[in-house]
Amino acid sequence: MIFSIPSVITKQEIAKITSSLAEGEFTDGKLTAGWHAKLVKNNQQLSKQTTLGKQLSEQVQSALNRNNLFQTAVRPKSIHSILFSRYDVGMSYDRHVDNALMNNGRMWRTDVSFTIFISSPSEYKGGELVIEGADEEKSYKLEAGSAIIYPATTLHRVNPVTQGTRFVAVGWVQSLVRSASDREILFDLETARRVIFTRDGKTAEFDLISKSIANLLRKWAEV
Numbered sequence: 001m002i003f004s005i006p007s008v009i010t011k012q013e014i015a016k017i018t019s020s021l022a023e024g025e026f027t028d029g030k031l032t033a034g035w036h037a038k039l040v041k042n043n044q045q046l047s048k049q050t051t052l053g054k055q056l057s058e059q060v061q062s063a064l065n066r067n068n069l070f071q072t073a074v075r076p077k078s079i080h081s082i083l084f085s086r087y088d089v090g091m092s093y094d095r096h097v098d099n100a101l102m103n104n105g106r107m108w109r110t111d112v113s114f115t116i117f118i119s120s121p122s123e124y125k126g127g128e129l130v131i132e133g134a135d136e137e138k139s140y141k142l143e144a145g146s147a148i149i150y151p152a153t154t155l156h157r158v159n160p161v162t163q164g165t166r167f168v169a170v171g172w173v174q175s176l177v178r179s180a181s182d183r184e185i186l187f188d189l190e191t192a193r194r195v196i197f198t199r200d201g202k203t204a205e206f207d208l209i210s211k212s213i214a215n216l217l218r219k220w221a222e223v
């Protein structure tokens with residue numbers, strides 16, 4: 001399931017992040033890419049070890065942790081390896097798949113990838129995130145503060161920026177529920193139970209769906 005979350009980061013936060021990034025120390029993005037992704041990765045990244053890098057990562061983590069849609073659809077065990085990337089004119093990240101495992105203090109699996117757009121679409125040209133499906137590709141360029149969430153299993157790319165600068169925060173999630181199709185079943189059941197609750201309250205149907213959600217989570221969750 002590919003989905004977007006509008007305004008996961010508020011406008012005020014975006015303004016602060018943008019002015020911090022202007023002062024930030026950026027290094028070659030190839031430093032954090034796997035050997036084949038290095039061949040196609042041409043961007044810059046905020047140094048992770050700096051106070052600013054750590055502080056901004058924590059800000060992204062807490063924004064995602066307070067977001068209901070993200071929690072319900074992704075069921076994160078760990079939101080990890082957050083990076084702030086910068087694409088100036090001519091920079092891009094050509095077709096690649098993200099590493100299955102990332103070492104960020106400890107080894108985490110990447111079930112879900114996300115991009116949070118920091119720059120607004122009017123600030124740069126090109127720079128679309130393009131995600132390949134079985135027989136079509138889809139292109140995303142969202143408002144500042146909005147996020148696109150997609151399975152880490154996909155081939156994807158960032159088109160060359162032809163004008164301006166594109167800042168994004170990217171990161172990965174190890175989910176409690178490894179399988180994307182299992183996560184989708186839980187998400188649909190959760191959505192249905194909320195609709196029933198809002199419309200009719202805690203009915204017998206609501207109780208049965210709640211029981212199914214709890215029991216599927218017992219089957220599927222890796223804690």
Ligand SMILES: O=C(O)CCC(=O)C(=O)O
Nearest residue numbers: 093098115129158168170
């Ligand atoms: O910048 C983006 O939207 C995605 C970048 C990407 O694919 C990556 O960092 O692995």
Ligand SMILES: [Fe+2]
Nearest residue numbers: 096097098156
């Ligand atoms: Fe990627």
